[in-house]
Amino acid sequence: MLPGGALNLVELQEAARERLPAITYDYYASGAHDEHTLRENEAAWARVHLHYRVLVDVSARDLSTTVLGTRVSMPILVAPTAFHRLACPDGELATARAASRARTVMCLSSLSNTGVEDVCAVSGGPVWFQLYVYRDRAATEALVARAEAAGASALVLTVDAPLLGRRERDVRNRFHLPDGLRVENLTAAGHGDVALRSGESGLAAYFAEKLDPSLTWKDVAWLRSVTRVPLLVKGIVRPDDARRAIDHGASGVVVSNHGGRQLDGSPATAAVLAPIANAVQGRIEVLIDGGVRRGTDVLKALSLGARAVLIGRPILWGLAVAGEDGALAVLETLRHELDHAMALAGCARVSDATHDLVSSA
Ligand code: GLV
Numbered sequence: 001m002l003p004g005g006a007l008n009l010v011e012l013q014e015a016a017r018e019r020l021p022a023i024t025y026d027y028y029a030s031g032a033h034d035e036h037t038l039r040e041n042e043a044a045w046a047r048v049h050l051h052y053r054v055l056v057d058v059s060a061r062d063l064s065t066t067v068l069g070t071r072v073s074m075p076i077l078v079a080p081t082a083f084h085r086l087a088c089p090d091g092e093l094a095t096a097r098a099a100s101r102a103r104t105v106m107c108l109s110s111l112s113n114t115g116v117e118d119v120c121a122v123s124g125g126p127v128w129f130q131l132y133v134y135r136d137r138a139a140t141e142a143l144v145a146r147a148e149a150a151g152a153s154a155l156v157l158t159v160d161a162p163l164l165g166r167r168e169r170d171v172r173n174r175f176h177l178p179d180g181l182r183v184e185n186l187t188a189a190g191h192g193d194v195a196l197r198s199g200e201s202g203l204a205a206y207f208a209e210k211l212d213p214s215l216t217w218k219d220v221a222w223l224r225s226v227t228r229v230p231l232l233v234k235g236i237v238r239p240d241d242a243r244r245a246i247d248h249g250a251s252g253v254v255v256s257n258h259g260g261r262q263l264d265g266s267p268a269t270a271a272v273l274a275p276i277a278n279a280v281q282g283r284i285e286v287l288i289d290g291g292v293r294r295g296t297d298v299l300k301a302l303s304l305g306a307r308a309v310l311i312g313r314p315i316l317w318g319l320a321v322a323g324e325d326g327a328l329a330v331l332e333t334l335r336h337e338l339d340h341a342m343a344l345a346g347c348a349r350v351s352d353a354t355h356d357l358v359s360s361a
Helices: 009-019 022-029 036-046 091-101 116-122 137-150 168-173 202-210 217-225 239-247 269-280 295-303 313-345
Strands: 048-050 065-067 070-072 076-078 106-108 127-131 155-158 231-236 252-255 285-289 308-311 358-360
Touching: 009 022, 009 313, 022 168, 022 313, 036 048, 036 269, 036 295, 048 295, 076 091, 076 106, 076 313, 091 106, 091 116, 091 313, 106 116, 116 127, 116 137, 127 137, 155 217, 168 202, 217 231, 217 239, 231 239, 239 252, 239 269, 252 269, 269 285, 269 295, 295 308, 295 313, 308 313
Parallel strands: 076 308, 106 127, 127 155, 155 231, 231 252, 252 285, 285 308
Antiparallel strands: 048 358, 065 070
């Protein structure tokens, strides 16, 4: 089902690596500094064990659920990742079509190569909008209004990036966008270019100049006041921060360390999910990303307290190998693997993935 002869998402990454220019592959694949957290995100899922139930009727299985009140065909959503036109010519349009064919949510990055209006227009399904807060507050507020007007049904505020993590592969490659590609959503406001910089990552320089490192919880309340759609706070690894998100009006949190791309040495998301879900006590929804590569990882996440998982890099690998169909194949592979894992674990519905199903080594 996966393109490029791949049997699983790890093999798909290899097929994508063979096709992409090194500057793009490294940008997508890399983590901060020594990439400890990048590796830990994947490794930590393997340390969670599934205590399957036997002799349960699993002849009919239902993977559907809701996220923030929206029905989705499975608890697997598309995470916000930047610059999809580096992976394939249709970029975020291909991703949006794939997500809507899979009947799930696409979360569009602020840093997309396609404007939010165009993405919402081609998507037949729900689109959420990931937001970075710029020093230029007027541009940020205008972007929120544009996303809402285009039809984005939730805002996902990234809070783990006052500065960009130092990704040494990007420094070495002097990562920048090629001619013709821009941060499309911010072009009108004069923040569209991610240019070549000598001796550094052009994106790190872009963040340092343009993003607001003074952001605090007060700004979360501000953002709440300028939008009508639900707000998710993304980048949480601590129970007390999850509680603060509730206090500041969030409808949910995304347990995330930005795919190991920000603070190296931060914990794997799989390791902090249960305490966060426990602190939140069902008052808001808890989503998670980071290192999810198998349906069994999804089942583990649900059992540890997540409402749904978000998939980042594998979608990029799918786009790189086979465009829209490749991204769809990633989602369908995970759907198939989750369905299989649920059957073997004695779960007919996602609500059967309860905490007693898992233990951590
Ligand atoms: C952008 O958000 C990145 O992590 O590169």
